[in-house]
Amino acid sequence: MALKMVKGSIDRMFDKNLQDLVRGIRNHKEDEAKYISQCIDEIKQELKQDNIAVKANAVCKLTYLQMLGYDISWAAFNIIEVMSASKFTFKRIGYLAASQCFHEGTDVIMLTTNQIRKDLSSPSQYDTGVALTGLSCFVTPDLARDLANDIMTLMSHTKPYIRKKAVLIMYKVFLKYPESLRPAFPRLKEKLEDPDPGVQSAAVNVICELARRNPKNYLSLAPLFFKLMTSSTNNWVLIKIIKLFGALTPLEPRLGKKLIEPLTNLIHSTSAMSLLYECVNTVIAVLISLSSGMPNHSASIQLCVQKLRILIEDSDQNLKYLGLLAMSKILKTHPKSVQSHKDLILQCLDDKDESIRLRALDLLYGMVSKKNLMEIVKKLMTHVDKAEGTTYRDELLTKIIDICSQSNYQYITNFEWYISILVELTRLEGTRHGHLIAAQMLDVAIRVKAIRRFAVSQMSSLLDSAHLVTSSTQRNGICEVLYAAAWICGEFSEHLQEPHQTLEAMLRPKVTTLPGHIQAVYVQNVVKLYASILQQQEQAAEAEAAQEVTQLMVERLPQFVQSADLEVQERASCILQLVKHVQKLQAKGVPVAEEVSALFAGELNPVAPKAQKKVPVPEGLDLDAWINEPPSDSESEDEKPKAIFHDEEQRHVRHRQPEVDEEELARRREARKLEQANNPFYIKSSPSPQKRYQDAPGVEHIPVVQIDLSVPLKVPGMPMSDQYVKLEEERRHRQRLEKDKKKRKKKEKEKKGKHRRHSSLPTESDEDIAPAQQVDIVTEEMPENALPSDEDDKDPNDPYRALDIDLDKPLADSEKLPIQKHRDAETSKSPEKEDVPVAEKKSKKPKKKEKKHKEKERDKEKKKEKEKKGEDLDFWLSTTPPPATTVPAPSTLSFPGSLQEEIGVHAVTTPKDECEGSKREEPEDEDDDVEHDQERKSSRHKKKKHKKEKEERSKDKKKTKKKQSEREEATAVEPVENGAAEEEPIPPMSSYCLLAENSYIKMTYDIQASLQKDSQVTVSIILENQSSSFLKNMELNVLDSLNTKMARPEGSSVHDGVPVPFQLPPGVSNEAQFVFTIQSIVMAQKLKGTLSFIAKDDNGATHEKLDFRLLFSCSSYLITTPCYSDAFAKLLESGDLCMNSIKVDGTSMSFHNLLAKICFHHHFSVVERVDSCASMYSRSIQGHHVCLLVKKGENSVSVDGKCSDATLLSSLLEEMKATLAQC
């Protein structure tokens, strides 16, 4: 043993260490590979020794070699040996090596599980730390499952050094083992508020990373993050949180509204550029999510754009780059605010930094409009000329094409200009994007019918100009445009002015130097051209000329027949024979043109790239079903002859086919045509529906200004797009003049006619520019009944999809992290057991069951907690006005009796839940669960109340006719929370009260306030015709006070009445709504008003009116807002509230009903209730908090109120007194 040790240390003296290895490699520059292989041999020897120090040294060297690209996976087992060394020095070497070369495919990795577990629970924090670091690099699903529980324990380690590492590694564990997310999440959330900033930062990091992939599951954490954001001073954490909000805000616009202010503050206050930049980014995300409805909306955009401009103008290239990057995000939603900085962005095109130039190009893409497209492209074209280096030039080229062709050539008003731009681009030497230009030429020529004539003339000059042919061949780039040119000239040869010349150009000997596929197109299109020439000449009866052309073909085609390219050769020889045949016929004087052109009859239409995929499977076609029953194995051989017999019979039939007579053939042809017409795959020669649309007379009358083509446009190789810019300007000018004329005429007309709003702004909007050509872009054909394409781009292999887990759902019993079997007893005592409980989801390893009632209890707790969470978010968010009105607007129809009952019941559930919800749940429009819950409850409630209702209904039936207005009848409100024991009926309540009544009409009204508008209420008035007259021309008018005014239609004076938008036949009621604006809400107010109407009966019509006094009670400005007891307590403690109280004697009503009444009539919600004492809360539309403490004595009720406004409180208490006095 001793000898061994001595031997070991002697060995080590001769071993190379890492430094020796590095030095050795540096000294063997010539034969490095050989030297290293020699070293690897040595290392292999060292690994065979027992001495762990030697092994560690060897592994250390291997790690270095791994960096140089040598595979060291063969030493995986030795690495594990070193990992398990007791000394930290060696352990660290082992874990480092493992982290560099282990991955999921490493088979020995499963051997590490126990070693890692041991290290994780080591008393030395550095052992644990090194194990965590290593594991973070090579964690596998198995390791994650086996170690998740150990790591979770470490999240509560005493040392922050371990805690932060454990928190961080959880992300990797979640990724590999998604089942661990839910059980571990509560603790992770806890760590957001860890006292150590490092741990906190790690937790933020992990949650941000999780939320980035599945943001909707993390919305409920928004309040917590908001708190962190406003309290943290750590810029790293702030950046992460702000980035996270950027991901959350598209899901919840209310969140965005809340964020704007603190973010704007940060933008103004921070000196850290990175933070500023992220704030701007998130503000942009917020603005994108809020499409409208923000008052200081444009201010925020301006702030962003302004800050970004500062970044872009900075001398620091990094800031410039990021500024442009963020700018492009604004561009998508607010192009106008970016477009004003066009100068700056064009300036960036001149930057020496390519990344910045590319960013600026990206921005340009989104900045173009019909108005500035030509100008921008002109700028880019000058850059193309100046650009050094083909890569950037190519980038410019593709960008020009992208910009012009975006959204179906939306911004191109003049396609002649575009074609000439494309032609100019062909002069670019050395570009690799010839095919791109070619594709554009083809696309435009095919889809823009009106441009064909011009395109053909340009293409023919391209074919004519030699530079493309000569400069091409070796570089496969620009000559590609000849492909397009040849095809366009051939296909649309009828537009060619000098077809003969073009034909000759296409048959030049030089053409044979072009790439094969281009030659092939040449050959094919030469024939098309030839066909059209023949036709022209035959029509002109120039037989000789026609024969000359044929002769030319016969002479020149052989050069293609000799081509080495198969395609060219085959086509050419085929066509040569054809032409020779034509020649013979021509010699005999037979007219051939018709037949030759028949070869190319019909038109090709563009087909959408996804068309094939979109063809729906016809109904009744099951592609998986067998067409014929598959031959079963059991089929015996003696059946075979039969099959042969069948076959013969079929063959026999086939033989007879040629005997079908002419008639039959014609019939079949018809049938086939019909079939083709209905066949989506068949490209028809008849005009497609789209084309028919273009030909429709509706399009013809679009004014088309002819461009004066006398300008010599056709000089090949000359830059001419510039001329178009000028022409276009002139054209637009003319157009504008014409339009102005028309407008003036219109104006005159309008003056005579009705009063109407019109805008004749001098600036020209994008839409005003009419295109120069009839831009009849032929849309790509799609099969009929094509399916929508939404599912096209979902990636089913997204690894983060597994982490799309609902975290708000309570945990199930079965949901816990797997624990090693023999540790079971131990872990059941461990503290995290409490965190790990409860729910219904199935898991891989079912765990032992808890006692049932316990489970239920926990379930309840969790549920409560969860509801609380949901409520939290909603309440937190609702402190800013929610986007949608929550007050259910009563419908404006009157219902027959029985139906009305139904609605009455429904209406009841809302107020009930509102007062009940304050404790347990609140009406919540987002949370389906809660809503569902309510529904269930209300239905249960309905059942219980069924009998009662029936009785009531029978009573009511008599009254229904008179009581139609009382729709929001509260028949009953379920007791609050103490269960069935206290359940008792609550008298019917209606929020509508009588406004005025006479023999003709009865008016009842209700006032609804909305959180959205702090100085506005809606008064709903139900008008019920009680007479036998027909009531019409109803008009409502009130005498406005300084404080309260009725909103009248624009243009009418304050004394005008507002017409009621309906008429009332006898016995009918209907509801009208009127909006009032209020300034102060602290006092109740009465407005005098009149309803005037015409009552018409058999005896004639009379003018009638009904005066009323409209009471705006303070309660109507309150909005039922749920509140938490802790928030409530804080509010009371804050000391900002004034106090007042009332006492009402002689109330006999039960406390429960009393509360219900206060909730219903005064829009309060119960915060907490203990015996005969309850705290209640509400909020005014202008944000006053109102807190009440209601106590019931023997025969009296006392109400103590606290409110941020004393006057409001006393007014409210007065109103309440009146209500309670009736009880």
Place this chain on the structure above:
Amino acid sequence: MIKAILIFNNHGKPRLSKFYQPYSEDTQQQIIRETFHLVSKRDENVCNFLEGGLLIGGSDNKLIYRHYATLYFVFCVDSSESELGILDLIQVFVETLDKCFENVCELDLIFHVDKVHNILAEMVMGGMVLETNMNEIVTQIDAQNKLEKSEDQGGTDGSTGRWLSLRSEHEERLGVRRHFAALCFKAKLPCVSP
């Protein structure tokens, strides 16, 4: 997430490679070569961000780099990282190296890649930023060195003793001994740390 951290010199020789996603050795070398190719042809005064053309796939990814004297420090990150934040992180990394190696130069990285790894492990873990406070990092590294020393008593290769002596070793290649961190201090940016 940080996808990879690479350090190589002006000739493309790797000085440190840390991948937070598994790649084969061959792919790793290709990535290093490609990255070097992309980064080295850029001028000094251009921005430090670079997109696309990377084997580490996805348009979501960005290269963020700094060039100090003979060395390139390249971080490949996805969109969840703040660009300027990562630039700052590189700064912290280099400053920490300078503290731990005392006037750090390329030679230190050449001979002590394992130590560089250990320092990095205190900053970035599994692709996520673990610690940005330099003092905290240095404290942990010092504590680990102490632990290592205490274990190594009686051992033969006092590694700390030996690497200091390497500095005096004759080094023919120009610039390898340049104190690159000095440049890092000069290039300080108003980034994350206020």
